[in-house]
Amino acid sequence: xxxxxxxxxxxxxxxxxxxxxxxxxxxxxxxxxxxxxxxxxxxxxxxxxxxxxxxxxxxxxxxxxxxxxxxxxxxxxxxxxxxxxxxxxxxxxxxxxxxxxxxxxxxxxxxxxxxxxxxxxxxxxxxxxxxxxxxxxxxxxxxxxxxxxxxxxxxxxxxxxxxxxxxxxxxxxxxxx
Numbered sequence: 001x002x003x004x005x006x007x008x009x010x011x012x013x014x015x016x017x018x019x020x021x022x023x024x025x026x027x028x029x030x031x032x033x034x035x036x037x038x039x040x041x042x043x044x045x046x047x048x049x050x051x052x053x054x055x056x057x058x059x060x061x062x063x064x065x066x067x068x069x070x071x072x073x074x075x076x077x078x079x080x081x082x083x084x085x086x087x088x089x090x091x092x093x094x095x096x097x098x099x100x101x102x103x104x105x106x107x108x109x110x111x112x113x114x115x116x117x118x119x120x121x122x123x124x125x126x127x128x129x130x131x132x133x134x135x136x137x138x139x140x141x142x143x144x145x146x147x148x149x150x151x152x153x154x155x156x157x158x159x160x161x162x163x164x165x166x167x168x169x170x171x172x173x174x175x176x177x
Contacts, residue, residue, distance in 0.1 A: 011056045012063070015043075028067050033077045036060075040084065050084035057081070094118075112173045119166035132174065140167060 043053045067073040106114045126144050134143045140162040
């Protein structure tokens with residue numbers, strides 16, 4: 001997806017390039033299993049979670065696999081590197097203050113979408129496919145039905161309660177349209 005592509009570019013520009021340049025590794029042919037192991041150790045020492053490190057390493061793994069298929073590399077140094085163990089509770093939630101800061105900094109066009117994501121936990125595909133007939137403001141519930149692509153991940157129908165903060169946004173948004 002476009003968002004995943006953007007995240008991969010950020011990981012390369014903010015983490016991978018600076019680290020490998022600092023180590024004197026200026027091309028992909030010079031990346032060794034030892035260099036990757038040192039990268040992991042440094043990121044852990046800096047306090048990064050295994051989940052974050054794994055995402056960045058997965059990006060690098062993909063880049064190196066592409067380099068192999070394009071003939072720039074013979075072997076991926078990751079063949080000897082194991083994925084780091086991720087704890088079950090590694091999901092990082094926003095605090096109330098962070099949510100408020102996020103919503104306060106949304107533009108007026110994106111604000112309803114951001115509120116929907118924050119207050120319902122709906123997936124991007126579910127939000128994009130949301131229509132007025134799926135929103136019941138009397139019962140304060142949103143009905144999400146599984147489409148061909150299956151954004152509800154396995155269930156045919158999901159009922160999502162509407163938080164009071166989000167309900168006021170919905171009232172405004174639906175009055176405007």
